[in-house]
Amino acid sequence: METLEVSLGERSYPIHIGPGLIADSALLERSVTAEQVLIVTNETVAPLYLARLEAGLKARRTSALVLPDGEQYKTLETFARIVDRLIELRFHRDACIIALGGGVIGDLAGFAAASYQRGIDFVQVPTTLLAQVDSSVGGKTAVNHPHAKNMIGAFHQPVSVLADTDTLATLPGRELAAGIAEIVKYGLIVDPELFAWLEDNIERLIALDAGALAHAVRRSCEIKAAIVAVDEREQGKRALLNLGHTFGHALEAIGGYGSWLHGEAVAIGTMLAANTSHRQGWLSAADCRRIETLLRRAGLPVKAGGVGADDMLEAMTLDKKAGRHGLRLVLLRRIGEAVLTAAPEREVLREVLDPEPGA
Ligand SMILES: NC(=O)c1ccc[n+]([C@@H]2O[C@H](COP(=O)([O-])OP(=O)(O)OC[C@H]3O[C@@H](n4cnc5c(N)ncnc54)[C@H](O)[C@@H]3O)[C@@H](O)[C@H]2O)c1
Structure with missing residues (x-):
């Protein structure tokens, strides 16, 4: 595993890159410190990697929200579904969202983390090449407007990025x-x-x-x-x-x-x-x-x-x-x-x- 840092003062965070990271309990334990954890993923990625990530996080009680797959769901409606779930689960301000998926999931889950109670932690677990080289790093989060891309969003840095290169094996x-x-x-x-x-x-x-x-x-x-x-x-x-x-x-x-x-x-x-x-x-x-x-x-x-x-x-x-x-x-x-x-x-x-x- 290699680790880089995004240097942003008190908002600095590590990017871990390597094979097998989503099953690495010790790394997950260090990266996810909250008691309340919601994994946000989609219907394509969940059957491939959700169980592995949950097993790696075994020390923590986690919930999962499985969203439909596609850029066309990067909307305010889907964003509202994440917030609804956080409220149903009675998540506090010290909760954490884990984004397990490509850039669509990362942008959606990140925007929910930026907005819920004015900002909670989130961890990026990017599973596409695009998300591993770009969207999971840098803290841009957003949803689309029907007429314009990424029109509604926020800057909100993750607390950690775990780029598991093994997950790319299943990518079309x-x-x-x-x-x-x-x-x-x-x-x-x-x-x-x-x-x-x-x-x-x-x-x-x-x-x-x-x-x-x-x-x-x-x-x-x-x-x-x-x-x-x-x-x-x-x-x-x-x-x-x-x-x-x-x-x-x-x-x-x-x-x-x-x-x-x-x-x-x-x-x-x-x-x-x-x-x-x-x-x-x-x-x-x-x-x-x-x-x-x-x-x-x-x-x-x-x-x-x-x-x-x-x-x-x-x-x-x-x-x-x-x-x-x-x-x-x-x-x-x-x-x-x-x-x-x-x-x-x-x-x-x-x-x-x-x-x-x-x-
Ligand atoms: N926030 C940023 O800085 C930033 C930067 C670049 C792009 N983006 C955004 O990222 C999005 C594009 O991201 P993307 O290309 O990852 O698309 P995506 O999230 O739609 O993922 C692509 C497809 O691959 C599937 N998938 C994901 N991981 C998989 C895996 N390991 N195996 C098999 N299938 C898998 C997904 O379910 C989806 O069908 C766009 O919405 C774009 O605007 C954001």
């Missing part, structure tokens, strides 16, 4: 690829060596090679932890983590949160951001091709197809990152260097979004 290939999209993102924004490592090792990652997985999860968490430590509330550098996300969130909202996986939408968004960067004269055509080739080799989509530029532009202006300064985008100067900047003119975006109108 499409979900694994979605997680790789976020690892590519880290390479693109700050770490050209990670990007080059992915170019050399993508097949090992797809084959769930233990060494490759451990490296990718650890390096991703190191990068995210370092960025969150200097900019917890996204006043500056943390915004770079949104590379591809303004385009991606728009695609997800247009598709009704059912067409694209989050990571797939991010992959298409990353390609759109790369093409926009090239149009601005920043990113070279050769680097654009490297990005497209790597995303394709990971099994990720690089084009939306059938989504109109006007619909995209409309959805992008609803994105949270469109503030009083207008729409801003994370663009690339080169592989490994990103900047947050005012979006180019609508016409430029329209050309990138719809390179062959009417085709």
